[in-house]
Amino acid sequence: MARLFGTDGVRGTANKVITVELALSLAQAAARVLGESSRQAGVRPKAVIARDPRISGEFIAAAVSAGLASAGVDVFDAGVLPTPAAAYLTADLDADFGVMISASHNPAADNGIKFFARGGHKLPDSTEDRIEAAMAEAPLAPVGGEVGRVTRFADAEDRYALHLLSALPNRLDGLKVVIDCANGAASAVSPQLFADAGAKVIVIGADPDGLNINLGSGSTHLTALQAAVLEHGADAGIAHDGDADRCLAVDHTGAVVDGDQIMAILAVAMKQSGELARNTLVATVMSNLGLRIAMAENDIEMIETKVGDRYVLDAIREGGYTLGGEQSGHVIFTRWATTGDGILTGLKLMAEVARQGKPLAELTKVMRVYPQVLVNVPGVDKNRVDGDAEIQALVAAAEAELAGSGRVLLRPSGTESLVRVMVEAADQGTAQSWADRIAHLVTKNLAI
Secondary structure, eight states: OOOSOBBTBEEEEBTTTBOHHHHHHHHHHHHHHHTHHHHHTTOOOEEEEEEOSOTHHHHHHHHHHHHHHHTTOEEEEEEEOOHHHHHHHHHHTTOSEEEEEOOTTSOTTEEEEEEEETTTEEOOHHHHHHHHHHTTSOOOOOOGGGSOOEEEOTTHHHHHHHHHHHTOSSOOTTOEEEEEOTTSTTTTHHHHHHHHTTOEEEEESOOOOSSOTTTTOSTTOOHHHHHHHHHHTOSEEEEOOTTSOOOEEEETTSOEEOHHHHHHHHHHHHHHHTOSGGGEEEEETTSOHHHHHHHHHTTOEEEEEOSSHHHHHHHHHHHTOSEEEOTTSOEEETTTOSSOOHHHHHHHHHHHHHHHTSOHHHHGGGSOOOOEEEEEEESBOGGGGGGOHHHHHHHHHHHHHHTTSOEEEEEEOSSSSEEEEEEEOSSHHHHHHHHHHHHHHHHHHHBO
């Protein structure tokens, strides 16, 4: 039987995979596992719950709240807020755990349930496995005054907003910024925060109706933001995804600034200010070669992890580092957050623009973005890719030719029967040529 939890909680089509019954059972199991220490201490467990604005979040959040309260957990309902807000509020309230109802950048039909441990940290696999196992047990069923209460967390947004403003080293006065909220969880709080920080704000993608989340907007669809930046003559644009744990940017020319470039800018700035712990940045194997070169040029060590912000987080916590993230825009500042925070990232990036008094386009020159070609090869036996001698020989030939000016990465998908072929090179044509050759051989040799 497949594991219920994926790399980022439990996710799937709402009302097919993420049903009321599943949400109720999962919540009751989480109450048993994550509320255990408080119950043993004779204290009623408490949990924070938040959601993004997709329509199914209403019934799923209601089912999760019912499951938790029926198992004796007091629930503090924060309403529609970003995922990093749920994590922060879990810590700020000293709750036993937090729950976020969101499918992040996925379409509106999907949804998901993600848990945070005490302190707002993502759960280790072992704890998720305990929760999954507990779903087979009879739920806790307290009676009378021992059942939990569900309370509106009235000042949740204010607490989160004040926290992010306190993280800013300087104001954003004089900057004009377009904010694209992906019609998601950041629609209310992000534009207000940038305005409170001193920026002149133009807002797009901030009219959620439950069905338009991520639809043609946000960090996965940057065309609208690029057009708005040019139309309004803005200094920059900031794009979030549906649950606002990501941030991508656009400079004043309309050029995209991805997570690697954002990390490069902020890593150098944090090194200069003494905030970059152990002079190290944590990123994934998918980060651009240009980021590695830029970090080396600035005497900053770069540690690589598997793809997924949870792996970045694990490495950060293990090494005591202060900055890490992914090319997709998950950027983690451990002094201020326990997970990727798109609003915090955008604020930090624009604060650096304001501090230096230079256009964002100028700041991005800290790294050269190498052409990167990614080809997904479906319908193959991904488990055989490492053992196929012919494929590995071709990869070795590519790496020998690229010789420090590029690289090859073959990565089996964690959720699908496909292999991802990624090639970086000094020019687009070389990268595309090698990616196509390797992908063709993977298809030929590993077809199912």
